[in-house]
Amino acid sequence: MPQLDIINLKAAYNDQPVLENVTLSVEKGDIVSLIGPSGSGKSTLLRVLMGLLLPKEGQVLLENNAVDYANKGELRQLRESIAIVFQQYNLFQNMTVLENVMITPTKIKGWPKQQVEQDARRLLERVGLSHRINAYPDQLSGGQQQRVAIARALALKPTILLLDEVTAALDPEMVNEVLDTIRELASEGITMFIVSHEMSFVREVSSKVVFMADGQVVETGSPQQVFDAPTHERTRQFVSKILRH
Ligand SMILES: Nc1ncnc2c1ncn2[C@@H]1O[C@H](COP(=O)(O)OP(=O)(O)OP(=O)(O)O)[C@@H](O)[C@H]1O
Numbered sequence: 001m002p003q004l005d006i007i008n009l010k011a012a013y014n015d016q017p018v019l020e021n022v023t024l025s026v027e028k029g030d031i032v033s034l035i036g037p038s039g040s041g042k043s044t045l046l047r048v049l050m051g052l053l054l055p056k057e058g059q060v061l062l063e064n065n066a067v068d069y070a071n072k073g074e075l076r077q078l079r080e081s082i083a084i085v086f087q088q089y090n091l092f093q094n095m096t097v098l099e100n101v102m103i104t105p106t107k108i109k110g111w112p113k114q115q116v117e118q119d120a121r122r123l124l125e126r127v128g129l130s131h132r133i134n135a136y137p138d139q140l141s142g143g144q145q146q147r148v149a150i151a152r153a154l155a156l157k158p159t160i161l162l163l164d165e166v167t168a169a170l171d172p173e174m175v176n177e178v179l180d181t182i183r184e185l186a187s188e189g190i191t192m193f194i195v196s197h198e199m200s201f202v203r204e205v206s207s208k209v210v211f212m213a214d215g216q217v218v219e220t221g222s223p224q225q226v227f228d229a230p231t232h233e234r235t236r237q238f239v240s241k242i243l244r245h
Helices: 042-050 072-081 097-108 113-126 142-154 172-187 200-207 224-226 235-245
Strands: 004-015 016-026 031-035 059-063 082-085 161-163 191-195 207-214 216-221
Touching: 004 042, 016 161, 016 207, 016 216, 031 042, 031 200, 042 082, 042 161, 042 191, 059 097, 072 082, 082 142, 097 113, 097 142, 113 172, 142 161, 142 172, 172 191, 172 200, 200 224, 207 224, 207 235, 216 224, 216 235, 224 235
Parallel strands: 031 191, 031 207, 082 161, 161 191
Antiparallel strands: 004 016, 004 059, 207 216
């Protein structure tokens, strides 16, 4: 049974269609990378999965259960199973690194503080920030802040992690430290959706690459297949363009 099944999903901003019949099946532990030209709907697909934009048609099945995006309680639960990290890390500036990671599980979920703190320390160790837990965000580099944001996203123990261009705002020398963190999480078996312009990283880390254009999934395959032997002309054009850079 797939962990996540996206079936004929349609979405629109106002009346402007942005996703058309998106169908995608994701197994537990899959690292799915969405690639495609600017405006092809990659970020929108992540937003719809999180319920930040409601689908117009189609279905999302999570562990075989259809998600009812109109149901607030279900949406809250969904956002515990699926977490998202954006390009902008949006940390709380008045809280330390440790407090940033602990805030949602303690304040929103009411989980016991001692256990949450233990988990938060472990998460910060996983993202390589054990030595900065008492720092404030503005004392950290962009790469470190983004790793705190990743740890915070993992604090509710989601089973799926969505990463939307998380390295796009970083200085080049900080990109690799964040990619290393993602690489490590990927090897630990958490299911991930990645939208990234770091193509060599996408190629290395993904189990599935999904090429989107004009709000549609044009082609899905292994990185080798999509990058080296694309079946569709649009994929071929896109891949040859990005590989020339
Ligand atoms: N908040 C919004 N309101 C209206 N239209 C939007 C909004 N956000 C995105 N769009 C439009 O939806 C389409 C898909 O955008 P989306 O951001 O999903 O593309 P993308 O593939 O992630 O692009 P990029 O690689 O540039 O981030 C585009 O035509 C975009 O202009």
